[in-house]
Amino acid sequence: MRIGIVGATGAVGKELLSVLEKRNFPVSELRLYASARSAGKSLKFRGKEVNIEALPETPLPVDVVLASAGGAISKQYAPIWAKQSVVIDNSSAFRYDPGVPLIVPEINAHAIQGHKNIIANPNCTTAILVMALYPLHKAFGAKRVIVSTYQSSSGAGASGMEELLHGTRQYLAGQPVEHKTFAYPLPFNVIPHIDAFQENGYTKEEMKVLWETQKIMGDTQIRVSCTAVRVPTLRVHSEAVTVEFERPISPEAAREVLQGAPGVDLVDDPANKRYPLPLTATGKFNVEVGRIRKSLVFDNGLDFFVAGDQLLKGAALNAVQIAELLQKPVAG
Amino acid sequence: MRIGIVGATGAVGKELLSVLEKRNFPVSELRLYASARSAGKSLKFRGKEVNIEALPETPLPVDVVLASAGGAISKQYAPIWAKQSVVIDNSSAFRYDPGVPLIVPEINAHAIQGHKNIIANPNCTTAILVMALYPLHKAFGAKRVIVSTYQSSSGAGASGMEELLHGTRQYLAGQPVEHKTFAYPLPFNVIPHIDAFQENGYTKEEMKVLWETQKIMGDTQIRVSCTAVRVPTLRVHSEAVTVEFERPISPEAAREVLQGAPGVDLVDDPANKRYPLPLTATGKFNVEVGRIRKSLVFDNGLDFFVAGDQLLKGAALNAVQIAELLQKPVAG
Structure with a gap:
């Protein structure tokens, strides 16, 4: 080819x-x-x-x-x-x-x-989300999805990564921190603003997660609300996810589904400090999923955390x- | 005295x-x-x-x-x-x-x-959350609260801040990054692990947000689910918050309530890049609230973002x- x-x-x-x-x-x-x-x-x-x-x-x-x-x-x-x-x-x-x-x-x-x-x-944040969400959706029927993201500087390309590294050096040297790719200096900061603001107050990045999740999963009924936040990391987008399902779900049942899901690494052993991290997901093809627990707000709900290299699966x-x-x- | x-x-x-x-x-x-x-x-x-x-x-x-x-x-x-x-x-x-x-x-x-x-x-994360949540709860009756946090290194005390600064210098010099206060190196990383894991899979930090929100607001019915994540910032905890209310709520009505709330700075003008940031909330007594928008998952719901100096209000x-x-x- x-x-x-x-x-x-x-x-x-x-x-x-x-x-x-x-x-x-x-x-x-x-x-x-x-x-x-x-x-x-x-x-x-x-x-x-x-x-x-x-x-x-x-x-x-x-x-x-x-x-x-x-x-x-x-x-x-x-x-x-x-x-x-x-x-x-x-x-x-x-x-x-x-x-x-x-x-x-x-x-x-x-x-x-x-x-x-x-x-x-797809959009990088969505691609990483659906790798964990879709197998669970198929098994338990996802109804509402709430996502908060921790997106790395390289989501804005090589210039984003360079700006973070350069700015961090400036910060540590006590110099003013320059920025151009990001709306504010990113070193030692987080910025809840990725892509352009839409009329409904969401950013385009946040709306992409709704639009693309529905299109990829082939389900226009699923409701998704996202807060997209840039954090001072170099690679990997992480996401805290809360999902309400149609049917009862337990962390054990979710783990069983995700264990066999293609492209997913189940990293979920808190007692041994094993959970998804940018540090370990960097350079990895598979998306890490862990911190799986019963939601405290939905009866049929689950909370989990994902980390995926957005330059790779994303x-x-x-x-x-x-x-x-x-x-x-x-x-x- | x-x-x-x-x-x-x-x-x-x-x-x-x-x-x-x-x-x-x-x-x-x-x-x-x-x-x-x-x-x-x-x-x-x-x-x-x-x-x-x-x-x-x-x-x-x-x-x-x-x-x-x-x-x-x-x-x-x-x-x-x-x-x-x-x-x-x-x-x-x-x-x-x-x-x-x-x-x-x-x-x-x-x-x-x-x-x-x-x-x-109270716990720092909770104190910052309730400053925005309580006025809205009083006006509209909060039922379910989903919180994802972006917590700074100084939440772990002065040693946390020093470890982040020292580790960042080591990272930039191409040296191995030492860590002791945090479970993993924090520079250019995020860590979904603050305080000890409980039997239900939540950390104690996450459970504190539920327990203390109920106790401070005097409402044991309100349901709260939190994901607490350490990020490489020096000061200020930020939080992405989704709330379902008993009664209909609009972003305009929420802004009106928060505008008059004690200890709250409404920073919510995305068109002019005004939203809560660790950069601007550092050293400030008031908690910044912004990114207020209608939830896409709840009919009577709101999404917003808060940033508060956890060494001060927290x-x-x-x-x-x-x-x-x-x-x-x-x-x-």
Whole structure:
């Protein structure tokens, strides 16, 4: 398969190269695209240097485009790329288009059928949430979901990570802390503001969690309320989740379901200080789930905590998994 | 009033000195107590050096003891101090004793009546939560409360703050990050583990929020579920809160109530990037409340975000406010 990566030098772009390698994805040819600024440089893939090209305004000579250069680029170019390639788009530009499948392979691989050469990769926070939520939903019927997030700086790309590290150094040196990617200095702070505010007072990031959870799980009845908060970590989004279910649920029954769920690591042994952490979830393909306990507010309710590497399951890994789906006949 | 501070060199102890100064509390004599290690040193109060004494095993020659040296010290000595002084105790040792009032002066000042010389100061997370929750509860009747916290390192005292700063320097220098106060390294991490795990899977910190919210608000029917998470900040606990109310509520009506609530700063103008932040709540007596919006999971529900300096309203300020109550006749 000829693969093109758009946004190859970004935080997700670099992870895409690494995930294609680690999963032995059959790449017959690799083309890397980035802004004109990076053209002429190169990145290593399977031991060879691959040149970075400036993005042309034409279709790309590849079978699959993995696009991760932001919504504006995708909106403008994906329809052009889609003439000759299947586009797996990491931006939010097409996610809510009813004609565009929004895929988490462990959950709704079947929805890829009938795609029109654009397939959307979900928002990172949502992808991590549904990995734990969907198996429980299938078994017990989720009705209401309340999510509070602890999102890392790299959710805003490589520049977010650099701004946090640079700003932390400035803080420790007693200097004023510069910021540009984030609305306020992030070092030793938390910021309840990710993406643009909507008319209803929620941010777009928070609304994405509702919209995308409903679309991926194929259930428009489920109610989801999210508070999205940026915290001074480098990688991994963590989420505190409270769910009310239709049917009775116990922590034991939930653990049994999650133990067998694909892409999930059950990390739930508080007595031995085992619970999900950015520290341990960094670089991991699977999403960590733990702190599972009976909700104190709902009779059929559960509280739990998840931590997932948002550059992997929340972006690069999930995109490569979608590309893998394209290689095989999809089960009905 | 003769005031004694036990635990004078700790993070809360230092804030107690500063709050007594800022509120012009009528201190006729000040005695400072700490561990033997600190005895002989001194701290400045109103421009004068005050000697630090080792804690004796006897009653203290003061009218009010402000105790902030941990639960074990309070459990052992508070009954002795209470023979001659009123003890305002910042630990959890007596909070759940039905004979001990647990006081947030803006909310249940009346409950101080009939105290038996021990008055409990609430858990920091709870104190900050109820400042916003109680006025809304009075107006609309809170039924279910879901709280996810973003708690700062100084919630674990001065050593927590030092461990975070030291560890961050180690991380940036590429060295292994030491940790002792926290279960895992806190720099660039979040840890969903504060205080000891209970049999039901919640931590004691999380259960305190339920127990103390019910006791302070005088309502044992209200259901509260909390996830308590340590984040790499220095001061201020932030909390994402979802509440279901008995009666219909709108963000506008909630803002009107909170605008007039004592001890609350309404910081809720997302269009101008105004919302609660550790950065702005640090050192502030009032608790910041914002991000107020209609819940997407409850018909009569509200989501909001609070940030309060847990060394102040969550500890030192509230303790001094309780001491102020002792000076004046309490309204029935």
